[in-house]
Amino acid sequence: xxxxxxxxxxxxxxxxxxxxxxxxxxxxxxxxxxxxxxxxxxxxxxxxxxxxxxxxxxxxxxxxxxxxxxxxxxxxxxxxxxxxxxxxxxxxxxxxxxxxxxxxxxxxxxxxxxxxxxxxxxxxxxxxxxxxxxxxxxxxxxxxxxxxxxxxxxxxxxxxxxxxxxxxxxxxxxxxxxxxxxxxxxxxxxxxxxxxxxxxxxxxxxxxxxxxxxxxxxxxxxxxxxxxxxxxxxxxxxxxxxx
Amino acid sequence: xxxxxxxxxxxxxxxxxxxxxxxxxxxxxxxxxxxxxxxxxxxxxxxxxxxxxxxxxxxxxxxxxxxxxxxxxxxxxxxxxxxxxxxxxxxxxxxxxxxxxxxxxxxxxxxxxxxxxxxxxxxxxxxxxxxxxxxxxxxxxxxxxxxxxxxxxxxxxxxxxxxxxxxxxxxxxxxxxxxxxxxxxxxxxxxxxxxxxxxxxxx
Numbered sequence: 001x002x003x004x005x006x007x008x009x010x011x012x013x014x015x016x017x018x019x020x021x022x023x024x025x026x027x028x029x030x031x032x033x034x035x036x037x038x039x040x041x042x043x044x045x046x047x048x049x050x051x052x053x054x055x056x057x058x059x060x061x062x063x064x065x066x067x068x069x070x071x072x073x074x075x076x077x078x079x080x081x082x083x084x085x086x087x088x089x090x091x092x093x094x095x096x097x098x099x100x101x102x103x104x105x106x107x108x109x110x111x112x113x114x115x116x117x118x119x120x121x122x123x124x125x126x127x128x129x130x131x132x133x134x135x136x137x138x139x140x141x142x143x144x145x146x147x148x149x150x151x152x153x154x155x156x157x158x159x160x161x162x163x164x165x166x167x168x169x170x171x172x173x174x175x176x177x178x179x180x181x182x183x184x185x186x187x188x189x190x191x192x193x194x195x196x197x198x199x200x201x202x203x204x205x206x207x208x209x210x211x212x213x214x215x216x217x218x219x220x221x222x223x224x225x226x227x228x229x230x231x232x233x234x235x236x237x238x239x240x241x242x243x
Numbered sequence: 244x245x246x247x248x249x250x251x252x253x254x255x256x257x258x259x260x261x262x263x264x265x266x267x268x269x270x271x272x273x274x275x276x277x278x279x280x281x282x283x284x285x286x287x288x289x290x291x292x293x294x295x296x297x298x299x300x301x302x303x304x305x306x307x308x309x310x311x312x313x314x315x316x317x318x319x320x321x322x323x324x325x326x327x328x329x330x331x332x333x334x335x336x337x338x339x340x341x342x343x344x345x346x347x348x349x350x351x352x353x354x355x356x357x358x359x360x361x362x363x364x365x366x367x368x369x370x371x372x373x374x375x376x377x378x379x380x381x382x383x384x385x386x387x388x389x390x391x392x393x394x395x396x397x398x399x400x401x402x403x404x405x406x407x408x409x410x411x412x413x414x415x416x417x418x419x420x421x422x423x424x425x426x427x428x429x430x431x432x433x434x435x436x437x438x439x440x441x442x443x444x445x446x
Contacts, residue, residue, distance in 0.1 A: 011356050017260060046434045050389045076434030078389050085396040092393060096355055229355040
């Protein structure tokens with residue numbers, strides 16, 4: 001068994017003295033792990049940094065084996081983001097979410113494309129924070145936990161949608177939701193209008209909503225809690241809003 | 244078949260970094276053949292190190308004394324603290340002999356994969372050191388990896404908070420990333436080149 005594909009490095013875990021078990025999100029083979037001999041050594045360690053785009057060749061005797069990777073660096077995204085505090089946290093959060101929530105060895109070309117696009121935005125766009133929240137919304141969609149914000153879950157109305165139900169993930173209109181507003185999430189306006197520069201309160205609420213449904217997805221998949229790198233990212237965003 | 248004592252020696256040597264069972268066997272044989280010149284002095288040095296080497300209560304360095312030789316040296320600038328991941332990094336900087344301040348060994352990096360959080364690192368004692376007001380500059384010398392830099396940013400956040408609370412002007416710096424001395428651009432990896440270009444400065 002062997003294939004060659006492009007992949008984004010999600011993690012590299014030390015194995016033995018200098019080998020690493022590397023997990024990639026590949027374009028055609030989904031989230032896939034493999035052993036890299038010397039992958040944790042000083043020469044190759046730079047290649048297997050979270051976020052880097054690599055050309056990977058995977059080989060194993062049987063398809064169900066862990067197999068071995070040999071990779072060539074295509075884009076050193078980690079090096080580009082290393083000095084940027086919040087974008088680096090966003091990158092590690094996104095990679096950890098994909099690693100925790102995406103089923104292994106199932107093709108998810110949409111998730112590969114959206115993660116690649118997110119990394120480009122983190123490098124190039126100063127106003128990337130709302131795009132990150134939208135990326136999490138997209139990930140929820142790809143995992144089958146997408147939010148339905150087209151109409152009010154209670155009345156079917158498409159007007160005045162201002163809440164999100166934490167139970168169903170559907171929008172709720174002001175008229176139907178106001179009596180229960182303490183139990184509902186406020187619907188951030190940029191979820192509906194793609195506002196390029198939303199308020200920081202909207203970003204915080206957006207992250208709360210996606211965090212709630214991502215946690216539910218993790219629980220359903222027996223994947224435990226959300227990764228600590230996401231919690232650290234959300235804390236830093238909240239701190240940025242306070243500063 | 245060798246005796247249980249020799250087998251145990253081989254087993255213990257095989258646990259050392261860089262040695263497998265085969266090379267441990269060779270090392271054991273080498274030691275036993277040179278009992279007077281190698282085995283006895285090595286055993287005595289190891290026993291002495293096991294008895295006397297301790298972790299410095301100030302910086303986390305390994306030394307026979309607490310505080311360690313670096314912290315106890317009056318000629319060193321106590322206003323500068325260089326934060327490193329491991330004692331091996333401290334030794335590397337000492338080999339370069341270009342830093343005359345003090346150190347702080349945090350004992351690793353934050354790692355979500357390994358479940359290592361801030362409470363598992365020696366960060367609280369760094370904050371306590373800085374809070375005394377003696378420190379004017381903290382140099383973050385963590386490795387140029389995603390985990391290393393995430394740790395550096397985390398420490399930087401905590402130090403900024405502390406600096407704001409105390410109202411003191413604390414300078415927080417980090418090591419430069421880029422082209423090594425003697426490095427030819429043609430042979431450098433793309434990540435290093437990108438980092439070097441991004442961190443370029445006026446001549």
